Each structure stands twice: as C-alpha cells, then as structure tokens.
Amino acid sequence: MxxxxxxxxxxxxxxxxxxxxVKVQKLINRIMKKGKKQLAEKxxxxxxxxxxxxxxxxxxxxxxxQAFKNIEPHMETRSRRVGGANYQIxxxxxxxxxxxxxxMWFVAACRAKKGTNMVECIAxxxxxxxxxxxxxxxxxxxxHKMAESNRAFAHxxxxx
Numbered sequence: 707m708x709x710x711x712x713x714x715x716x717x718x719x720x721x722x723x724x725x726x727x728v729k730v731q732k733l734i735n736r737i738m739k740k741g742k743k744q745l746a747e748k749x750x751x752x753x754x755x756x757x758x759x760x761x762x763x764x765x766x767x768x769x770x771x772q773a774f775k776n777i778e779p780h781m782e783t784r785s786r787r788v789g790g791a792n793y794q795i796x797x798x799x800x801x802x803x804x805x806x807x808x809x810m811w812f813v814a815a816c817r818a819k820k821g822t823n824m825v826e827c828i829a830x831x832x833x834x835x836x837x838x839x840x841x842x843x844x845x846x847x848x849x850h851k852m853a854e855s856n857r858a859f860a861h862x863x864x865x866x
Contacts, residue, residue, distance in 0.1 A: 753828025
C-alpha cells in the first residue's frame with residue numbers, strides 16, 4: 707500500500723530564474739552534476755530555446771510544458787506478494803510521483819544519447835516529447851502497457 711507523504715517531508719523547491727517555474731527548476735536540479743548548477747541551468751535553458759526554435763514556437767516554456775505533459779505517466783505497476791506468488795498490480799500515479807517519474811525518464815533519455823552534446827540532447831528529446839515520440843514517451847507507453855496487461859490483478863490492490 708502506498709505510504710502517505712506529509713507536506714512537511716516534501717522539500718520546497720524555489721522556481722527557476724528565467725521562467726519562474728518549479729518544474730524547470732526540478733529539471734535543472736536533476737541535470738546538475740557535482741553541484742554545478744550554473745552549467746545545468748545553461749544546458750537546460752539553451753536546450754529549451756533550441757527546441758522552441760526547431761518547432762518555430764515563440765515561448766520555450768510552452769514547448770517544455772507540452773513535452774512534459776506528453777511524458778507524464780497515469781498508471782504504473784508495483785510488485786506485491788500474495789499467497790506465495792508475486793503479482794504486478796496496477797496503480798494510478800498522481801502528484802509528486804508523477805512529476806518525479808516524468809523528470810527521471812526525461813533525464814535518462816537525454817543521458818542515454820551518446821555522441822552529441824547535452825544541449826542538443828535536451829532539445830531533441832523536448833522536440834520528440836512535444837511530438838509524442840522519443841525515448842521518454844516510449845517509456846511511458848511501456849509502463850502503461852504493463853499496467854494494462856496486469857489489469858486482472860487490480861483487485862489485489864484493494865486487499866491491503
């Protein structure tokens with residue numbers, strides 16, 4: 707059963723400097739390595755600007771928001787032991803977990819692209835996610851397929 711997270715345990719993240727968005731700041735924090743926040747900011751801002759330029763859209767934040775909306779998972783499976791057997795039980799994903807998975811999948815997709823610099827990786831992944839294609843969107847679709855195929859075990863979620 708999912709544990710309840712109280713508001714006091716959730717660390718408040720301040721919005722980023724350029725777009726005044728908490729989601730962008732969380733992406734910057736996730737991209738950052740070894741405390742180099744200015745480098746991470748530059749990578750994210752340049753990647754967002756390049757993606758907006760490729761899509762011919764004026765506001766990079768619109769591209770970012772739509773791309774992340776296309777990556778957001780709505781269902782996931784969790785393993786649960788019932789009567790000596792492990793079942794993958796589908797659960798609905800909401801709130802902070804949804805945002806966390808979205809950011810993690812996006813960063814993992816960017817880091818998996820080898821041979822190009824990070825700005826181009828961020829830009830191409832944003833464009834792909836905006837168009838409902840790409841690695842992060844495929845991860846979401848795979849998660850949804852897994853949840854759909856295990857829908858028969860959903861009644862085990864209510865037993866706890």
